[in-house]
Amino acid sequence: MALRVRHYSLRTEQAYVFWIRSFILYHQKRHPDEMGGQEIGQYLGHLAVEKEVAPSTQNQALNALVFLYKQVLQKEPGRFDSFTRAKTRERLPVVLTPGEATQIIQQMAPPWRLMALLLYGSGLRVMECLRLRIKDIDFGYRQMVVRCGKGAKDRITVLPENAIESLKKQFAASRGLHEADRCGGIPGVELPYALERKYPAAGSEWGWFWVFPAPGLSTDPRSGWCAGIMCIRRCFRGLYAGRPGRPPSPSRRRLTPFGIPLPRISSNGVTTSGQCRNCWGTRTFRRR
Secondary structure (H helix, E strand, O other): OHHHHOOOOHHHHHHHHHHHHHHHHHOOOOOHHHOOHHHHHHHHHHHHHOOOOOHHHHHHHHHHHHHHHHHHOOOOOOOOOOOOOOOOOOOOOOOOOHHHHHHHHHHOOOOHHHHHHHHHHHOOOHHHHHOOEHHHEEOOOOEEEEOOOOOOOOEEEEOOHHHHHHHHHHHHHHHHHHHHHHHHOOOOEOOOOOHHHHOOOHHHOHHHOEOOEEEEEEOOOOOOOOHHHHHHHHHHHHHHOOOOOOOOOHHHHOOOOOOOOOOOEOOOOOOOOOOEEEEOOOOEEEOO
């Protein structure tokens, strides 16, 4: 509750809950109110020395514990500056050449090809691409609006010319699913914040529909991490492994670029409008 009232992102919420739970289990399920800076330091040192986590991972765990003590328990966590810090290492990123990126995108199957094209040509993050809505695409101005991006900020980015025809075909496929939902009496799609109460019919309008709708219905649009992200990353890794001059690692060699099944996992969560059509950004969907 403390995370949601402050409008933290779903990813941050999941990460903080994970680290708080791990902290409690590490100290034999002691209540955090009975622990303090010494126990926090021991846990963070355990992450660096025994788990060998990255510095950013250790900092994320530290932020989660500080949030727990200051915002939830309403107490100071104490001094924990004596813990072992994970070593910071500088890594050089691997950047695809334009030719390599084109080869990888051309080998991908729909709808992954269009998603990858938008990621590469518009600079979208994966979740920003998966959560695009029809009204966010402007073919006249050759631009798209990214809603609630990183830091809950909106921005405008370019629409690649070579993605327009594929987007129109995707719109036609989404339109058919939208009309089927209307005929089936499905409430609609998830709306941000309180728009569902302000505009009750907006969820069933075409403009609010997803560009990349999921094949099933969701009972809790906020829960679960994204199976769509997993599939996109596997497509990229599987094709990345086959680039000339760059041999794949053993883990990448086992990944297949196409035909990755999307897991169908049911959920018992309940939303105010019941089941709704979700985007690829959630895995908790079921087919009725």
